[in-house]
Amino acid sequence: MSAGQVEETGGRRRRRTPEVAEAEIVAAAEALLRERSFRELTVDEVMRRTDLSRPSFYVYFRDRHHLMLRVVEHVGAELRTMSQRWYAGSGDGPAQAREAMEGFVEVYAQHGAVLRALADAATDDREVERVYTGLVHEFVDVTARHIEKEIEAGRVLPLDPKETARALVWMMERYLNRSMGHEPRTHRETVADTLTTIWTRVLYGAS
The missing domain is CATH 1.10.357.10 (Tetracycline Repressor, domain 2)
Known part of the structure; x- marks a missing residue:
């Protein structure tokens, strides 16, 4: 996906800007780091804290x-x-x-x-x-x-x-x-x- 990314959420399609999507992933990572160490942090767990699909992670971040x-x-x-x-x-x-x-x-x-x-x-x-x-x-x-x-x-x-x-x-x-x-x-x-x-x-x- 690219700019103007669309995600399926509760049966409806939700459009967000790249800036909003990236900020959502960063916020999810911060939330997880309040609970566990960096070693325990996985892409799957980060993305489960968002409304974005797992492949979306690699649109914004290498790793x-x-x-x-x-x-x-x-x-x-x-x-x-x-x-x-x-x-x-x-x-x-x-x-x-x-x-x-x-x-x-x-x-x-x-x-x-x-x-x-x-x-x-x-x-x-x-x-x-x-x-x-x-x-x-x-x-x-x-x-x-x-x-x-x-x-x-x-x-x-x-x-x-x-x-x-x-x-x-x-x-x-x-x-x-x-x-x-x-x-x-x-x-x-x-x-x-x-x-x-x-x-x-x-x-x-x-x-």
């Missing part, structure tokens, strides 16, 4: 790894939006960092189980590792550039921007996965407070 790329892109887009609260802002660094941390916690509160499943899969699946670590490294890079600007503006004392960014971002990734991706979850406000304290004390010396 499960290609699907995971789309899942990471979907969640990563939300994380990027939240990060803009700090990286694209100006003025009071600690206050903007607090807003950004609250945004990250909000995304993990919604997608924590999915991100945990992806992080777990990255430990023994090279393709998932490439996609997942690529997302984390993207945040390392933008954090390093932001720290450089803050140093130039005199708001942060001189330090190694790249290594500091790498330590902070990977620490945050592990902490969010453990606190928001597993049950029982840590309270959102506690997680946001903890991350804000660490980031602002390292960068701004703020109490």
Whole structure:
């Protein structure tokens, strides 16, 4: 099938755009990753969570790894939006960092189980590792550039921007996965407070 795909649903023919069909498959994969590991994820089970036929999967995705790329892109887009609260802002660094941390916690509160499943899969699946670590490294890079600007503006004392960014971002990734991706979850406000304290004390010396 191609654009304007038609599917049989309850005896009636339902037409959907390629964008809608792809989004439906991605949503089904995210739902399954909240319940099981990536290793247990199959194309059959994903497609059973949709109104699409199994062959439709291969219209939009090459394989499960290609699907995971789309899942990471979907969640990563939300994380990027939240990060803009700090990286694209100006003025009071600690206050903007607090807003950004609250945004990250909000995304993990919604997608924590999915991100945990992806992080777990990255430990023994090279393709998932490439996609997942690529997302984390993207945040390392933008954090390093932001720290450089803050140093130039005199708001942060001189330090190694790249290594500091790498330590902070990977620490945050592990902490969010453990606190928001597993049950029982840590309270959102506690997680946001903890991350804000660490980031602002390292960068701004703020109490």
